[in-house]
Amino acid sequence: MDAVTTTVTLSLKEVPPVPVEAESLIPEQVAGKDEAHIGRLPLLVGKVPETVADWFHVSVSQTAGTAEGTAEGTAEDAGHTALVLRGDLTRFKRLGEGMSCGRMVVDGPSGFHTGARMSGGSLIINGDAGDFSGAHMRGGLLVIRGNVGHYAAAAYRGETKGMRGGTLIVAGSAGQMLGARMRRGLICVLGDTGDVTGFNMKAGTIIVTGTSGARVGARMVRGTVVLLSGAPALLPTFSYDCTYQPVIWTLLHRYLAQQGFAPVVDPWTRFRHYSGDANEGGRGEVLVRDPS
Amino acid sequence: MLRIAHGRVYDPQHGVGGEIRDVWIQEGKVVAPPAMVDAPTIDASGCAVMPGGVEIHSHVAGAKVNTGRSICPEDHTDHFRLHTDVTRAGCGYTIPTTFMTGYEYVRLGYTTLFEAAVPPLTARHAHEELRDIPIVDTGCYTVMGNNYLVLKVLSDPDEARRRERMRELVAWLLQATRGYAVKIVNPGGVENWKWNQDVTDLDTAVPPFGVTPRQIVSGLAQAVEELGLPHSIHLHANHLGEPGNVDTTLATMHALAGHRVHFTHLQFHSYDITQRGGYASAASRIAECVNAHPEFTCDVGQLVFGPATTMTSDAPMEFRLHHLQKQKWVNVDVEMETGSGIVPMVYRPHTLVNAVQWCVGLELMLLIRDPWRVFLTTDHPNAGPFVAYPLLIRLLMDLDFRRSWLDRLHPQARQYTCLHELTREYTLEEIVIVTRAGPARALGLPRKGQLGVGADADVAVFRLQQDWQSTFSNPACVVKGGKVVWRDGEVVDSGAGRALGIDLAAGRQLAPDLAECFERYSTVKLENYAVEDEYVPDLELVACR
């Protein structure tokens, strides 16, 4: 991770009465710009185009010894920029959408499409995040310390493949359709998940520490779902194979520990291995922690 | 009055091939230059001035097109138009919404557009959508090649009675659907599909009457000729898309020799089969046959690399395609009439089959010698989106450009095609013929595709740029019905176009035995079947021959 030299802080003045589309709020868009310039970035408030300055107090601070930004905005490396948003941003959609580098933090809840299509950098939500957060992620790290809504890291309507890379970590719970149609990447939820976790996965890994809803792995083609809190009934097209200690779990445990999210489960835990969904070829797997 | 001045005018119908002259317009028509009049003038210096484009085959309106839109939201997300004071919003790349369709065609200099396939039962829907395609004049073709009543009449052993009943039935169906031409799609094959039968050749007996595709195409071709319809039968032959289908296509052509026939998206019907069952180009064999039969016209259905959406009444073909693609698939069987299918596709130059298909289309365009009988289409959106026309025009006109594309193809494509040997380059005049003058003539539209006195004032003005693709991508100006509708890169006037129909004698009736059959086995009442006047306001009727 690049050293942060510039921190841009946006503090919400008041909660808007209508939804706001805020896809301009990513590190790349604020990098190298001064406060006035950042204040002019566009926001769509309901259907009315407004600006960041209309809704946020803007402040830019440099780490000691580094050059200041200019009114024009130089081509500074956005990888050294941290963008911090403060306030109740539940109505703000598309925060961090498509970001590719840099560090972004939301101190508060965020809305729909948080971090959707992001390809790099890190986005931390210190609160709940809305539906479709992390949709079509391609890279980077998305951490949601609260709960995330439905369709997290899922595919949008009509698409057959969703998340392609990166890591999503949810400290709270997730709704239904977590990681739907994903084809690569890692998702870890420390709380519970709703129904159809890993729906129609093409590949990738999902770990659920709490309880998961019904129909885990429905229509999965390949990929791995790891359930640490026992087994809900799986669909009739999932077959039990064996009970064993999978190496992948040891490696995943180590990786999550490095991120600071070690699940409270032994790295050498044994799992019951189920193959499915047989309707889609049966090459996916659901690992259910063995209670014994 | 409006004057388009100083342009190089291309009006092949009247032998005008680039001379600098003015085009005068009054009350929606081209008029002779007046003696001394001061009129608003469009300065077309340095521009080519030609009639508005005539799209002879495209899938833009109706039930299956809309089902295509509904199942492919991902086609719409990245291609859209904003709502403005003059234009409605829209979206879609391979299946644009209706408003967007009109604006995008106008952006290419087209002013007349035909929807290629409408089942009678959903004709009302097609007309509703055509009314929502702005600016351009529109019409549609009525599918008849798997129609139960048509098959029933064709099964009549008494030839004279059969021919008379066919004429009456075809006329009634066209009038009821406000169709402009008789469309035939996989004759007999769609009906066979409903019986879970796989293969339909020209002489397959199709249930329930045992009528063959040969009888269907011959019977309909005869009826169309006897009625003197302005356009010939518009034929999508059996075995579309299958390797080796050249034999079926040639057999169909021979069966119809001497009859006016328009063979549509001929590229999809021009394949030889390799030893391992793969695709090879049979374009030279097909072109030879077309060249030898002046009564045939065709449109190419040229492949465009990138996303496409196949949609056709040829339900069994789409089912086969679905098995190759393994993605979304739509099928709709339409009672007593036809079917339809949809499969989204992506064509890639390094996929051998697609590379061969791409060569086949261009070979047909280059090997068929008479530009008045071969027309440029992409069977939109089956082989590709119509917005690719400027690219295709450059491929036809610019040999170096074509060769640069050949280099991108799968290396083995050369073994199965001959495109790399062809050096012909289309002239601008020939392009004008294959995109305007030729289709208008084949359709029997006397006032389209030409700029003589009395012609509809549909004019496209293209500023000549560094390459033909750039030239045809952005007209300087487009005039429709005497009004400037496109200027300086945008739509400036968005009124409604006209509906184009045929002038058949009014009051066509369905024969009593067929009416009884209809009432008993259809699920709509006969009285509610025919498309009412409200769906075709501003209707212009074209006379029969």
Add this chain to the structure above:
Amino acid sequence: MVALSGLLVTVRSAKQGAEMMVNKLGAEYWREVSTLRMHSEDMHQLAVSTGQTVRIASSHGEAVVSCQEADVPRGVFFLPLGPVANQLFSGAHTDGTGVPDWKRLPVTIERCETLAPALPEVSAAVAGAARAATGESATTGTGETVVHSNVVCTFCGCLCDDLEVEVRDNRICKVKKACLIGRNKIMHAQSNAPVPSVAGRAVTITESVSEAARILREARFPLVYGLSSATTEAQRLLIEIAEIVGGTIDNPSSYCHGPGVMARQQVGLATCTLGEVKNRADLIIFWGCNPLEAHMRHLSRYSSQPRGLFTPEGRKGRRIVAIDIRPTPTTKAADQFIQVEPGTTFETATLLRALVRGVRLGIGDDALVAGVPLPIWRELAAAIRSCKYGVIFFGLGVTQCRGRDLNPEQIGVLVREVNDYTRFYAIPMRGHGNVAGANQVMCWQTGFPLAVNFSRRYPRYNPGEFSILGHLARREVDAALIVATDPGAHLPQDSVQYLREIPTIYLEPHNNTTTGWATVVIPVAPAGIAAAGTMYRMDNIPLRAKKLVHSPYPSDEEALRAIKERLLHA
């Protein structure tokens, strides 16, 4: 006090449909939608008998209803959809889809000391003060009787087009060939029109149009909603208005058959028109639907009785299977009734896919799926593979069941896979007369069938985000134009509550549960009765509904055109 826990399922009933067409504010309608069907043992446990009242509560609200013994599973309770049931639902609980848990809401039931459900109070609380019924159409006074034949009924997705309607002196006096619901709709079409009003004050139509335009012009995030009983001609204007005001446009399929539409976006759909069913189908599966109460002529016109071209034996040549969670008139008319546990549509479709293709199962032969033994499913799978032309008709029991759009997605894949063996299709049982048309018009003009937003001046789509219930739950919209639907009766109570807080413009031919509180009410001529226009059948066949009588009020199309002109040129 004994409290019973279980699942509430909302359903249509013939009486609910019939009474809805007579008077949405009448006692008969309210009585029917306040009648809870329960198993006799459950009632016994609560110490109540038929006709007595119980209080039913969910985590979102409660209602007082009267119970009726019925042949239903234990622990599952059935209430007709409508304003009473909606007291229990929340538009915020849709799992991100925009579709509430209409078919499986956890509830508790207790005996209640009220003697009867408080009908007048409930109706007042939900509907607001009822307006005086005026608007009787002027008579022509000539005494002549006109018989309109081949009339298109606009109530449900069957769009029967063989009705006969007698009109005398501009009043409809007789309807033949329609089902009970259709007949009621047409016979009562001319009565009970609302008064044009703004904030409860009677005004002229012109004033109401002005106020409507003003409200829409000033909104920052407006909503246009409804469409499903309007003609396509009116629907096109609604889309245009939504585009002009940069708002969201949505229709009731959003929480009904929208899941089927969404499923098509993932897997497509293999289907056919109703005449193919009549002429070819030898296997019919009614799945999660009850046409004998909701599409009452469906079996006689299309799917069960008719002798078709290649089905000369009619009913005898067809095998009819009904899959449902309780017995209904439809299950009784079927050859085989497979009674499944609530919430198991997805498991059933998953299993059938596997059985049809002989795919490996992880369950033993003695297992139950959806509460049904495996041999029954095996036999059905075999029948599916070996039929000549099979059709699944699916209803809200599939689309609103747990999993929502994933249910028709899995069924869609099943249908696709069976086509490797034979012809096999699925048709959704669309409820309203032109909800299929709403999806069609929205698709051809905007690219998407529902939940479309124009805030950025071009159409964008996302169920949940731009669904009406999502917008209302998040309190995002600040004005609403509503046409051809009755949200007061059919949306969850919290959604209705929010609508009542913002300015609303309502076009509607009859007084109902919304006319009492909408800010601007504009009476309009009922479509297919006093205004002609196009409607789409459940299988997407378009028909032209006729104009049978004159109305003193504008059609939807005319009223919307006037609003649009005011918006553009005021």
